[in-house]
Amino acid sequence: MDFSADSSYLQVSTGSYKRQVYEVPSGKQLVDQAVIDRITWATWTSVLGDEVIGIWSRHAEKADVNCACVSHSGINLVTGDDFGMVKLFDFPCPEKFVRTCFGMVTAASTVDIRILSCFSRRHKMEIFSSLNL
Numbered sequence: 001m002d003f004s005a006d007s008s009y010l011q012v013s014t015g016s017y018k019r020q021v022y023e024v025p026s027g028k029q030l031v032d033q034a035v036i037d038r039i040t041w042a043t044w045t046s047v048l049g050d051e052v053i054g055i056w057s058r059h060a061e062k063a064d065v066n067c068a069c070v071s072h073s074g075i076n077l078v079t080g081d082d083f084g085m086v087k088l089f090d091f092p093c094p095e096k097f098v099r100t101c102f103g104m105v106t107a108a109s110t111v112d113i114r115i116l117s118c119f120s121r122r123h124k125m126e127i128f129s130s131l132n133l
Contacts, residue, residue, distance in 0.1 A: 005040040012046075017062045019048040044070035044091070047079065054098030055079050055089060076101075 002011045009030065011021045021030040021039070030036060037050075047055065047065045055065055055077070067080045070091050077091035087100040 002041050002043045002045055005042045007042075009039050011041065011049075013048045017048060019046060041070075044068065044077070050094055051092035052077065052094075054093030054095050055087070056096070058097050 009021055010024050013019055021036050047068045065079055065081045070077050077089045079087050086104050
C-alpha cells in the first residue's frame with residue numbers, strides 16, 4: 001500500500017494481481033489512467049504497474065516476484081522473489097525484460113523488502129528483507 005506525495009491517493013495491489021488506485025479520504029476508485037499517470041507517489045512497494053514492467057523476467061509467473069521497494073531518492077528499485085533473489089533495478093523500469101543492476105541470493109523466498117539507506121547505486125545500499133523460511 002502506497003500513498004501519493006500529497007496524500008490524496010492510495011494505491012494497492014490485489015491478490016488477483018491488479019493495481020488499484022483510490023481517492024483519499026472518499027475511498028472512490030480512480031479508473032482514469034491519464035490521472036493515475038500524473039500522480040507522484042511518496043512510496044512505491046507494488047510489483048504491478050507500468051513503472052515496474054521491467055522487473056518481470058521473460059519466464060516469470062505472476063506470483064514469482066513477491067515484493068518491491070523504491071529508494072527514498074526515487075532512482076532505485078529493489079525486488080525479492082520466490083527463488084530467494086534480491087535484485088536491484090533503475091526506477092522507473094517501464095521496458096520489458098530489463099537486466100538487473102545487481103542480484104544476490106538469499107536463503108529462501110523473499111516475502112518483504114525495504115531499502116534502509118542508499119548512498120549511491122554503485123557503492124552501498126543497505127537492504128532489509130524478510131525471508132519465508
